[in-house]
Amino acid sequence: MGKLSASYYISDDVVSIANSLLGKYLYCNTNNILTGGIITETEAYKGVTDKASHSYGGRLTNRTKTMYEKGGIAYIYLCYGIHYLLNVVTADINTPHAILIRSIYPLIGVPEMLARTSKKTADYNLTIGPGKLTKAMGITNSLNGVSYLENELWIEDKGIVINEEDIYAGSRIGVEYAEEDAALPYRFVLNHNNYIKKTH
DNA sequence: CGTACGATCTGCT
DNA sequence: GCAGATCGTACGA
Numbered sequence: 083m084g085k086l087s088a089s090y091y092i093s094d095d096v097v098s099i100a101n102s103l104l105g106k107y108l109y110c111n112t113n114n115i116l117t118g119g120i121i122t123e124t125e126a127y128k129g130v131t132d133k134a135s136h137s138y139g140g141r142l143t144n145r146t147k148t149m150y151e152k153g154g155i156a157y158i159y160l161c162y163g164i165h166y167l168l169n170v171v172t173a174d175i176n177t178p179h180a181i182l183i184r185s186i187y188p189l190i191g192v193p194e195m196l197a198r199t200s201k202k203t204a205d206y207n208l209t210i211g212p213g214k215l216t217k218a219m220g221i222t223n224s225l226n227g228v229s230y231l232e233n234e235l236w237i238e239d240k241g242i243v244i245n246e247e248d249i250y251a252g253s254r255i256g257v258e259y260a261e262e263d264a265a266l267p268y269r270f271v272l273n274h275n276n277y278i279k280k281t282h
Numbered sequence: 283c284g285t286a287c288g289a290t291c292t293g294c295t
Numbered sequence: 296g297c298a299g300a301t302c303g304t305a306c307g308a
Contacts, residue, residue, distance in 0.1 A: 125289070127289075134289070135289090136289085141305090143304075143305070144304085145303080145304060145305085146304095159289090159303085159304085160288095160302070160303055160304085161288060161289065161290060161303095162287090162288060162290050162291085162300085162301075162302085163287095163288085163300080163301035163302035163303065164290070164291075164300065164301055164302080165289095165290050165291070167289060167290085169289090182289055184289085211290070211291070212289070212290075213290050213291060214290090214291075217291095254289070255289065255290090256288080256289050256290075257289060259288090283307105283308080284306105284307090284308085285305105285306095285307090285308105286304105286305095286306095287302105287303105287304090287305095288302105288303100288304090288305105290300105291299105291300090292298105292299090292300090293297105293298095293299090293300105294296105294297090294298090294299105295296085295297085295298100
């Protein structure tokens with residue numbers, strides 16, 4: 083319970099962490115605006131052995147160097163020149179595993195998120211998709227490398243217990259170029275309908 | 283230095 | 296269903 087600690091992020095098993103992040107609460111406090119919600123979709127990227135990963139083959143560049151740092155920080159990068167995508171760096175230093183947060187169910191700071199996204203209704207559509215999520219939460223490049231153990235960006239376990247049958251595991255989105263690794267079941271989606279009601 | 287393209291979303295048809 | 300937006304990153308010259 084409570085904010086996830088440093089040890090949570092240090093495991094080598096990035097796939098299991100991606101699975102276990104479902105049902106956790108993601109919070110972001112930027113510009114004195116607190117936003118957040120329940121994580122409902124994640125994708126694991128398994129470092130140097132995963133052809134879909136930015137760090138495949140040990141690729142180390144100015145962008146990907148964040149992935150090589152110790153687990154528990156954010157890896158944020160620009161996609162298609164438009165969208166910032168939020169990742170959780172896991173494992174120990176020099177093991178560049180990361181988890182892409184693809185969707186949350188919006189619960190905290192909904193009016194602010196609506197204003198940022200020019201949307202009218204606060205259903206799950208508000209923060210479904212990695213680009214929409216970062217826009218709604220005000221997440222940009224400036225949070226790249228920020229620790230999940232501090233008070234700007236963090237994840238909490240609020241005691242929601244997920245049944246395995248409510249989790250869909252399948253292939254990741256937009257990674258067709260990754261050849262045999264494109265089919266790996268590293269994407270996890272939570273059937274949130276069974277959990278959201280408990281929080282209202 | 284030049285070029286190709288991407289872990290996407292929106293709006294229009 | 297599809298094109299367009301829009302730019303940093305990576306890599307080769």
